[in-house]
Structure formats: C-alpha cells, structure tokens
Amino acid sequence: MIRRLVSVWHARNLEFVRDRSTLLFTLVMPVMLIVGMSFVFGGQERPLFKVGVLSAAPLDKSAHPFLHERFVDFVPIASESDGLHKVTHQQIDLLLDLPHRGVAAGARASANAGTGENGGGDASAGAGADADAGDAQGPPRYWVNTDSPKGYIVEKLLLASAPTAKRERVTGTATRYIDWLFPGILGMNMMFSCLFGVGYVVLRYRKNGFLKRLHATPLTAFEFLSAQVLSRLCLILFVTVLLYIGIASIIHFHSAGSLLLLFVLAVLASLSMIALGLTIAARFASEELVAGLLNLLTWPMMLLSGIWFSLEGSPQWVQWLASIFPLTHLLEASRAIMLDGAGVAQIVPDLIYLGVTAVAFLVFGAWSFRWRIE
Amino acid sequence: MRRAENDRTFDRAPNLLASRRRFATGMDKKIMTGPILEVCNLVKQYGTVTAVSDVSFRVPEGMCFGLLGPNGAGKTTTIEIMEGILSATAGEVRYRGEPLGRQFREEAGILFQKTALQDFLTVRQCLTMFRGLYDRGLEVEELIKVCALEKLAGRDNRKLSGGQQQRLLLAIALVNDPALIFLDEPTTGLDPQARRNFWELIQSIKARRKTVILTTHYMEEAELLCDEIAIMDNGKIIAQGTPRELLNQHFADVLLELPRHEFPDSARHLPLTVIEASDSVEITTNDLDATLRTLMDARVPLQNLRIRPPNLEDLFLELTGKALRA
Numbered sequence: 157m158i159r160r161l162v163s164v165w166h167a168r169n170l171e172f173v174r175d176r177s178t179l180l181f182t183l184v185m186p187v188m189l190i191v192g193m194s195f196v197f198g199g200q201e202r203p204l205f206k207v208g209v210l211s212a213a214p215l216d217k218s219a220h221p222f223l224h225e226r227f228v229d230f231v232p233i234a235s236e237s238d239g240l241h242k243v244t245h246q247q248i249d250l251l252l253d254l255p256h257r258g259v260a261a262g263a264r265a266s267a268n269a270g271t272g273e274n275g276g277g278d279a280s281a282g283a284g285a286d287a288d289a290g291d292a293q294g295p296p297r298y299w300v301n302t303d304s305p306k307g308y309i310v311e312k313l314l315l316a317s318a319p320t321a322k323r324e325r326v327t328g329t330a331t332r333y334i335d336w337l338f339p340g341i342l343g344m345n346m347m348f349s350c351l352f353g354v355g356y357v358v359l360r361y362r363k364n365g366f367l368k369r370l371h372a373t374p375l376t377a378f379e380f381l382s383a384q385v386l387s388r389l390c391l392i393l394f395v396t397v398l399l400y401i402g403i404a405s406i407i408h409f410h411s412a413g414s415l416l417l418l419f420v421l422a423v424l425a426s427l428s429m430i431a432l433g434l435t436i437a438a439r440f441a442s443e444e445l446v447a448g449l450l451n452l453l454t455w456p457m458m459l460l461s462g463i464w465f466s467l468e469g470s471p472q473w474v475q476w477l478a479s480i481f482p483l484t485h486l487l488e489a490s491r492a493i494m495l496d497g498a499g500v501a502q503i504v505p506d507l508i509y510l511g512v513t514a515v516a517f518l519v520f521g522a523w524s525f526r527w528r529i530e
Numbered sequence: 531m532r533r534a535e536n537d538r539t540f541d542r543a544p545n546l547l548a549s550r551r552r553f554a555t556g557m558d559k560k561i562m563t564g565p566i567l568e569v570c571n572l573v574k575q576y577g578t579v580t581a582v583s584d585v586s587f588r589v590p591e592g593m594c595f596g597l598l599g600p601n602g603a604g605k606t607t608t609i610e611i612m613e614g615i616l617s618a619t620a621g622e623v624r625y626r627g628e629p630l631g632r633q634f635r636e637e638a639g640i641l642f643q644k645t646a647l648q649d650f651l652t653v654r655q656c657l658t659m660f661r662g663l664y665d666r667g668l669e670v671e672e673l674i675k676v677c678a679l680e681k682l683a684g685r686d687n688r689k690l691s692g693g694q695q696q697r698l699l700l701a702i703a704l705v706n707d708p709a710l711i712f713l714d715e716p717t718t719g720l721d722p723q724a725r726r727n728f729w730e731l732i733q734s735i736k737a738r739r740k741t742v743i744l745t746t747h748y749m750e751e752a753e754l755l756c757d758e759i760a761i762m763d764n765g766k767i768i769a770q771g772t773p774r775e776l777l778n779q780h781f782a783d784v785l786l787e788l789p790r791h792e793f794p795d796s797a798r799h800l801p802l803t804v805i806e807a808s809d810s811v812e813i814t815t816n817d818l819d820a821t822l823r824t825l826m827d828a829r830v831p832l833q834n835l836r837i838r839p840p841n842l843e844d845l846f847l848e849l850t851g852k853a854l855r856a
Contacts, residue, residue, distance in 0.1 A: 364646035369702075371615055372640040373663040374632060528615070 177445050203229035205310040206466070208239045208248040220254050220296065222317035228310065243299050243326060245495060246336045247466035249306040250314065252321075255294040295320040303332045331495055334407050339490040340463035342399060346392055346422070347457055347483050350429035351436075351450050354388050358437035359446050362528065371527035378522040381438075385430045385518065392426045393419075412497035418490060421503065424510035425486035431517030432482065439526040457483045485509050564627075566591040566710055566741045567612065572621035574607050574765075581607045583765040584621070591709075594732075594742040596756030598749075598842070600850075604765035605745045606643065606714060612743065613640050613712050625710070636665060639708030641699050643715045647687045653698055654683040657705060664706035677701040677731065693724030700731060710741045717751060729754060749842040759842070763850045773842060780848050781840040786813040786821065789834050797828045805847050812844065 204227040209215055211232040217223045223230055231248060233239040239251040296318050300307040314321055361367045370380060397419075403409070411418060436449045460467065460474060461483040467475055478484045489506035492498035500507070565588035574582040582604045589595045599605045610616040612623050614630040625634040647656050657670045668676075674683050677697045682690060687698060696716060703711055713732065717725040725748075732755055736742060746752055752759055753773050760770040769776055793811040798804065802821060805812045815821040818837070825832060840848075 365642065365644055366646050366648065368615060369640075369642060369645045369647075370663075372613055372635070372638070372642075373660065374635040374665075375663050 175442055175444070177440070177442060203227050205229065205250075205306055205313070206231060206248045207310060207314075208233040208242055208251045210234075210236060210239060210251070210253040220318065222252070222296075222314055225313055225317065228313065240299060240326060242466075243301050243307075245331050245466075245491070246301060246304050246307075246333055249300070249304060249310045251299040252314070253297040255296065295322050297322050297324050299324050299326050301326060301331070305333075335409055335495060336491065337464070338403060338407065338409055339487055339494055341403070342396055343425070343461070343483055343487050343490065344458065344463050345399065346396055346426055346486070347429055347454060349392050349395065350388065350426055351433040351454055353391075354384055354430050354433040355437040355446055355450050356443075358384065358434065359440065359443060362437075362441055362526075363443075365528075368528045376522075377525040377527070378518075381431075381434050381518060381522050381525060384434065385427060388430050389423065389426050392430075393422060396422055396426075409494075411494045413493035413499065417500060417503075418493050421486065421489050421493065421507065421510070424507055424514060425482055427514035428482040428510045428517065431514050431521060434521040435517050435524065438521045438524045457481045460484070462487050482510055482513055564591070565589055566626060567743070568624040568627075569608070569612060570622050570624065572608065572611060572623070573619045574604075574611060574616065575619045580765055582611070582618075585762075585765070585767055586621075587760055587767065587770060589741060589743060591741050592739045593757045594736050594744060594755050596752040596759035597743065597745045597762060598747075598752055598759055598846070599745075599762035600747075600846075603762040605762045607765075608762065609712060609714055609743065609745055613638070634710075636706065637709045639703035639706060639711040641696075641703040641711070641713045641716050643718065645699055645702075647698075649688065651687055652684050653679050653687055653690070656687050656698065657701055660702045660705045667706040668704060670705075673701045673704060676704070676734070678727075691724075693720050693727065696720060696724070696728060697731070700728070704735070708740065710743070711735060713742060713744045715745055715747065718747060725751070749846075752842055761846060761849060768849050769845070776845055777840055777842070780845055781814060784815060784818055784837055785840045785844055786815065786818075786825075787811070787836040787838065788813070788830070788832075792831050792834060794828075794830060797825070797830050800824055800828055805844075807847065812847070814840065814844075814848075 206229045208231050209223070212234055213232070215223065215230055215232050217230075233242065233248075233251065236251075236253070239248070242248045243251045296314075298311070298314060298321055300311050300323065302308070311323075358367075361370075367380075404411075432453065433450065436453070437446055440446050440449075456477070460478040461481050462478070463483075467478055470478075485506040489498070489503040492503055496502075567589040569585060569587050569589075572582050572585040573580070585604075585608055597605045597609060607616065611618045614623075614634060623630055625631075625638075628634075648659070651659065654670060654674065657673055661667055661670055661673075674680055677700055679694075679697060679701060682694055682698075687695070690698060700713075700716065703713070716732070717728050720728060729751065732742065732744075736755070742755070744752070744755060756773065758770070758772055759776065760767045761776075762768065769780075771779070788811045790806070790809050790811050802824065803814045805814070813821060813825075822832070
C-alpha cells in the first residue's frame with residue numbers, strides 16, 4: 157500500500173513541479189500575501205475603534221488625554237455634517253469635538269487670526285495636555301450611534317477620560333450595523349459568483365476540448381465571452397434579487413433609494429466583475445494557477461472594498477488601491493442608494509467606472525483569449 | 531447490453547434508409563472540379579521537433595481523402611492545421627483558393643478525435659446549440675434522423691455509448707450542411723458493429739458529393755471509404771494515390787503469411803522478400819509456385835500458410851517497416 161501511495165504521491169509532485177506557471181505562482185503568492193498584509197495591517201497595533209475628531213488639520217495628540225487611548229484610531233474629520241453622516245452609517249464609532257481644537261474652533265481661529273495650524277490657533281493650545289485643560293474651555297461634545305455596539309464601548313472610554321463630555325443628539329436616522337453590512341453581503345456573494353463561476357467554467361471548457369470544438373465554428377472569441385458574461389449575469393441577478401428580497405424581509409430593511417437604480421448598478425457591477433474573471437481564465441489551462449489568481453483578486457477585494465468595515469482613516473494608498481476594485485464602487489454606490497436614498501447624479505462616477513471597466517475587461521479578455529493551449 | 535442494443539437500432543430504424551436517401555440525393559449535386567483544399571509546403575515545429583515537414587497535397591471537391599499513418603506520424607497535426615485549429619510554422623492551407631477564413635468556418639464540418647460537450651445537455655440541445663452557430667444548415671430533426679439519434683434525442687449526452695457519442699459528434703459536424711468534412715479517427719475505440727454502422731453513415735455523406743478528409747488507423751476503413759490516400763511517416767508524405775494504384779505500385783501479385791514461430795531461422799537466408807511482423811512472417815512474390823517450392827525444399831511447415839492479396843497495412847509495412855497502429 158505504501159509503495160502505491162508513494163508512487164502516486166511522487167507522480168503528483170512531478171506533475172505539480174513541472175507545471176512551471178503554477179509552481180511559480182504558488183511560491184510567489186505567499187510572499188505577496190505577507191507583503192500585502194504587512195502593508196495593510198502591519199506596523200502599529202490594530203485599533204479596535206474608530207473615532208472621528210472634528211479638525212481641519214492633522215490631530216494634535218496633546219489636545220486631550222482621550223487622544224492617547226490605545227486601540228482607538230482617531231481620524232480627523234473636516235465638517236460636522238460629514239462626521240455625523242459617518243456616525244449614522246457606522247463608518248466611525250463616535251464623533252468628537254474638542255472645544256477650540258475642532259474644526260469649528262479651527263475655522264474660528266482661521267477667521268480671526270488667519271491661522272488654524274496645529275489643532276487650533278489660540279494661545280491656550282499648547283498649554284493644556286490634560287482633561288482639565290480641555291474642560292477649562294468647555295466640555296468636549298460627542299455624537300454616537302446608539303445602535304452601534306462599538307459606539308457604546310468607545311463612549312464609555314471617552315467618559316472615563318472626560319466625564320463631563322456632553323453627548324449631542326444625532327440628527328437623521330441612525331443606521332443599524334446590519335443595514336450597513338447588507339450591501340456588503342450581497343456584493344461579496346456577487347463577487348465570488350462572478351469571478352469563480354465564469355473563471356472555472358471557461359477553464360473546464362478549455363481542458364475538456366469543448367473550446368477547441370467551438371473554435372472550429374464561426375463563433376468568435378468576443379461572441380463566446382459575451383455569451384458567458386450574459387449567462388452568468390442573468391444567474392447572478394436572479395440570485396441577488398432573491399437574496400435581497402429574502403434578507404430584507406428578515407431584517408426589515410427598506411431601501412431609501414430607487415430599487416431600479418440599484419438593479420442597474422448591480423448589472424454594471426456584475427458585468428465588470430464577470431469580465432474581470434474572464435481576463436484571468438482567458439488563456440490559462442491550470443486549475444491551480446487560475447484558482448490562485450482568482451484568490452489574489454478576491455482576497456484584497458474582500459478585505460479592502462469595505463464589506464465588513466469602513467476604510468475610514470486607512471492610509472491613503474490603501475484607499476486608492478481599494479478604489480480600483482469594482483466591488484468598492486458597487487458597495488459605495490449601493491450603500492448610497494440603500495441607506496441615503498442617493499439618485500443617479502450622486503452615483504454616476506461609480507456607474508461610469510463600472511461600465512468602463514466592464515468593457516475594458518471584456519475587450520482585454522477577448523484579445524488575450526486562447527481557445528486551446530498548444 | 532443497453533448500449534449494444536441502442537447501437538443496433540441504427541440498422542433497424544425503419545425510416546432510416548429513406549432518411550439517408552433523402553440526405554444523399556436531395557442536396558446540391560456539385561461536380562468534381564478543382565481542389566477544394568490545397569495544402570502548400572506545410573511545416574509545423576514544436577521547439578526542435580518537426581512534427582510536419584514540408585507537406586503538400588490537393589484535395590479535389592467531392593473526394594474522400596484519407597490521411598494514414600502510425601501514431602506520431604504527424605497526421606493529426608496536419609489535419610488540425612487544415613482545420614484552422616492549429617497555426618502552421620510555415621506554409622499555408624487554402625480553401626477554394628483562399629486562405630482559411632470565415633467562409634471556411636461556415637462551410638467546414640469537423641469531427642475531432644475527442645470532444646467533450648457541455649454537461650447536462652441532451653442530444654437535441656447539443657445539436658440546437660451548434661446549429662445556432664451557423665448561418666445555414668440542416669434542421670435539427672433531420673440531423674437526428676440521418677444519424678439515427680431519434681431514441682437518444684432526449685438523453686444527456688454524457689450517458690451515450692461510444693458509438694452513440696460518435697454519431698452525435700458526426701451530427702454536430704453535419705449541422706451546417708458542410709461542403710468539406712474532417713473526420714479525425716472517427717471510429718477509434720468503437721466495437722466492430724458500431725464501426726460498420728458509422729461507415730454506412732460516412733458513405734451516405736459521400737453519396738451527397740461532400741468532400742471528406744479522413745484520418746484512420748484502420749486500413750479496411752480507408753480501403754472501403756477513401757478515393758485517394760496519403761501515407762505519412764515522420765511528418766512527411768511517403769506515398770499518395772488511390773489505394774489500388776499504391777498497391778499495384780508497391781506489390782507483386784500475392785502475399786504469403788506464416789506464423790513467426792513456424793518460420794525457422796535457417797529459412798531467413800532463402801532468396802525471398804520477407805517482412806517480419808510481430809507474430810507473423812510475410813513473403814511477397816509474383817511467382818507463387820517457385821516460392822512454395824523454395825519453402826518446401828527448406829522444410830518450412832506450411833500447414834498454417836495463408837495466401838492473400840496485399841492490403842494497405844502491408845503497404846505501410848513495406849514503406850516504413852512499422853505497423854500502422856504502432
């Protein structure tokens with residue numbers, strides 16, 4: 157038995173090692189993952205909470221002891237309305253306004269003295285590095301989403317540092333986390349179905365010779381790929397609509413915006429992601445390589461497109477990278493429609509991006525497509 | 531058991547002959563004219579290996595042209611270049627005087643050695659799908675009749691026997707009512723009954739004056755179906771002509787066949803033309819009496835001697851020293 161096992165094990169190893177493209181990818185993929193993860197999550201301790209601080213300038217940590225709390229990411233936010241939007245949409249857990257240090261104070265200082273540098277322009281800025289100093293100019297004000305569990309905890313942390321901090325009323329409808337997450341779940345399901353569904357089907361057709369047979373007909377690569385895209389699109393839309401109806405009825409969710417616009421967005425996003433999957437499957441014949449490449453796409457999208465958490469406060473390059481992914485545009489636009497009732501005008505950049513990438517990926521896929529591997 | 535029964539239905543179908551007759555006579559009656567396909571100085575290299583080396587031939591319209599050779603001779607590579615599936619390193623293939631293009635794809639039908647179809651599709655659905663890829667062609671129901679697929683039309687294509695599968699693939703190759711049909715080893719792996727059924731189908735295609743290009747390992751298949759053959763070895767064409775012409779060119783009248791173990795070593799020095807096959811010894815001669823006398827004088831046992839006319843298999847052995855199915 158051992159001999160047979162070793163024979164098969166050895167043959168499989170030879171097969172794997174001689175498939176150079178897969179071998180190379182298998183070696184490169186972990187390195188890329190390590191490098192990517194170290195960039196995104198490495199360095200400082202990962203914060204558990206995200207607090208927006210009204211400030212037109214980079215934050216001065218000495219402005220208040222609360223700003224020294226560990227595991228809290230303090231993000232400068234330029235305007236109160238922007239901050240409140242982020243609180244209600246759970247993009248930040250709490251919004252804080254430190255008197256004479258926030259944007260209002262900064263703006264006032266700028267208007268009065270022509271400066272708003274270093275967290276404020278008044279003379280007392282450098283004096284107070286403790287709670288008393290802050291309180292001496294009035295208690296900090298804060299806004300918190302009472303539906304957010306993390307908001308509840310970070311509020312306790314704030315009150316421990318600044319017991320006199322005053323909670324302000326959050327205007328507008330607070331969004332539940334599940335409402336914020338809902339578009340993410342739909343988007344993630346679409347992403348996997350788009351990328352893996354089409355990628356593996358084309359690969360199977362290539363390996364079993366069906367593509368070779370089609371090649372002998374008048375069918376062009378563009379026609380074949382378009383048919384695959386449209387077939388998968390219908391399936392994805394059907395499943396997504398079913399999921400939407402099912403989940404929305406369970407969590408009692410009602411979209412604030414047009415469902416028709418949401419459908420159009422789903423069509424464009426699906427087209428873009430299916431065509432992206434086709435570019436991967438366009439010319440390879442190795443399951444392992446295609447699986448690896450698809451993983452290379454789906455992992456960053458899952459982590460950086462904002463399915464589970466907001467990228468608020470992430471390094472600029474991470475946000476820039478995220479903005480490349482079609483899923484990011486789908487989620488931003490769908491949240492705008494579903495949670496804020498956004499219309500076409502507000503999401504038109506996302507629609508254009510998704511439409512352009514769909515066409516670009518499809519054209520690239522058709523150009524690089526191989527019916528068979530010689 | 532069920533497979534064999536289904537294969538036999540091919541012959542028993544009462545309306546099949548009528549269908550085939552309609553198929554064979556009701557269509558275009560093209561007159562054999564110039565070449566429908568020309569292969570000019572074809573070369574195909576894979577790295578340092580030359581699979582096809584400067585191959586040229588012409589296939590007149592309406593002919594069944596056979597490309598024969600052992601495995602590795604280069605015939606599948608040649609035929610795939612002719613089908614437009616593979617690119618040539620050098621040389622070209624011309625269809626009706628033009629490089630292969632849209633017209634060729636519309637007018638050619640191809641049956642590959644191995645083709646997988648889409649999972650879960652029935653026979654009728656497979657045919658409908660392929661029919662949709664062409665501007666013109668035969669009706670799906672007619673194809674089903676011609677290829678005796680009536681009882682299988684609703685069956686999942688993965689649940690067909692080898693013979694049934696080949697009939698479906700032939701129906702797919704005929705879906706565009708092609709002027710030129712490539713059949714790449716169409717009967718390999720079929721049992722004798724299914725193979726004969728398939729030959730009958732090919733003959734009905736020939737009767738429609740379609741041009742057929744056939745590769746095969748089976749010499750009886752080539753002799754039965756092909757008007758002209760080209761024999762390939764080591765990437766080159768080593769003989770070309772009608773089967774009868776080639777046999778007349780290379781062989782005397784008769785061939786004597788003896789079991790190898792009954793042919794003593796001492797007889798190997800006799801003045802005879804001897805070809806040694808795996809389990810037999812073959813002697814070609816144009817003077818049967820003299821050869822028999824020589825063998826008897828050498829005390830070679832003749833109880834199991836067979837005397838037969840030479841066939842294409844013998845021709846191939848004569849030309850290359852290799853068995854065709856090697």
